[in-house]
Amino acid sequence: MPRRSKMATNERFNSHFTRETEQTRRSTTSCPECGGNLLPANYETRCRECGLIVGEDFLDYGPEWFDSPENSSRRRTGTPLTAGRHDRGLSTEIGWKKDGQGNALPGRKRSQLNRLRREHRRSRWRTKRERNLGYSLGEVRRIVSALELPDSLCEQACMLFRRAQGEDLCQGRSLEGVAAASVYAVCRCNGLGRALEEISQLATCSRSALECAYSAMNTELELPTPIPRPQNFLPRLAATLEVPDEIRHRALELATLAEDAGITSGRRPRGFAATCLYRASHEFGYGLSQQEVADCANTSTATIRAHRDCLFEVLEDQG
Structure with a gap:
């Protein structure tokens, strides 16, 4: 063969x-x-x-380690540290009913893990201060998530709460109030249009507790809080009212003209921003009603009319 x-x-x-x-x-x-x-x-x-x-998918074939100026070691160190956790994200989680390979655990091993989980939960907080920190940071993350703010602002709010706790500003005050005040202060410092009423509705504390905590933090920590401007509230109001882009751009121009004329000083910026949107909508024939704009800005129609007259005088002087 x-x-x-x-x-x-x-x-x-x-x-x-x-x-x-x-x-x-x-x-x-x-x-x-x-x-x-x-x-x-x-x-x-x-x-x-x-x-x-x-x-359109991009695969990163680079190294898995995190480059740090302080540490030049190229070891796989896992996820980076975060200020949103009381232990900086170094906590340990004990699984349920299955091992690391997905296999079911016997009853004796599950009972052992239940006992370990109970002892781990008891030893998770070393002091009452650390327990308060963990609860308050969870409240900060909840408010930030409800406001749909980015993760960078969540980190800033958590760091600000840590500073407030380090300066003993939580003593005699509500933890929920200090947590909500941290979120509000970060929004103010970054120029975001988030009103005090909006955050107080999401917080689990009263508005007076929120105002008291924010006043103490602003004074003791010397926060770089800028003066609120109508331009900061215009994008959110325009998105809520679903107006076209040309109306939003015209409202920004009107707010800038009013600020240059000095008529926005001493006035509520959210109400004046609503007035600029109302004026711009009528210029383009969109026709927003005063009641609709006032309800969106949480103000009254009398305020809209008063700001409208002042804005009309500025436009006459410019024309």
Whole structure:
């Protein structure tokens, strides 16, 4: 019986592998619609001729360690530390009913883990101060999530609460009030249009407790709080009223003219921002009613009319 040649088998395998490789390379370098050349740019791959976006996923093939100026070690250190947790994110969680590979645990092992979980929960807080910190930081994260603020502001609010606790500003005051005041202070310092009423409705404390905590933090910590401007409240009011972009841009121009004229001093900025939106909507024929704008800004129609008259005088002087 003649022996089968191994060389022929290897040649057939190599030729088949070469054809598949060439076909794959051709499909990744040509457009599937028009057959044009593909151009990778800005983390996406598009066709040079027809503009079809073939791929837009970017895979990071870099190292998994975190580069730090203080530590040049290239070890896998896990997730970075966060100020939103009382232990900076270094806590330990004990799983339930399954091991690390997803297999079910026997009853004896589950009972042992339940006992370990109970002791771990008891030893989680070393002092009452740390327990208060963990509860308050959870309240800060809840308010920030309800306001749909970015994670960077959440970190700032948590750091501000830590400063307040370090200066003993929590003694004799509500923890919920200090937590809500931290969020409000961060919004004020970053120029975000978040009213005191909006945060007090989400907080689990009274408005007087929130105002008392914010006043103490603003005085003792010397916060760089700028003066609130009508321009800070315009984007949120415009998004709530769902007005077009040209009305929002015109309202910003009106608020800037009023600020340059000095008529916004001593007035409630949220109400004046609503008046600018009301004026801009009538200029473009959108026709927002005074009651609709007043309800959105949590003010009265009399305030809208008073600010409207002042704004009309400024526009007459400019014209």
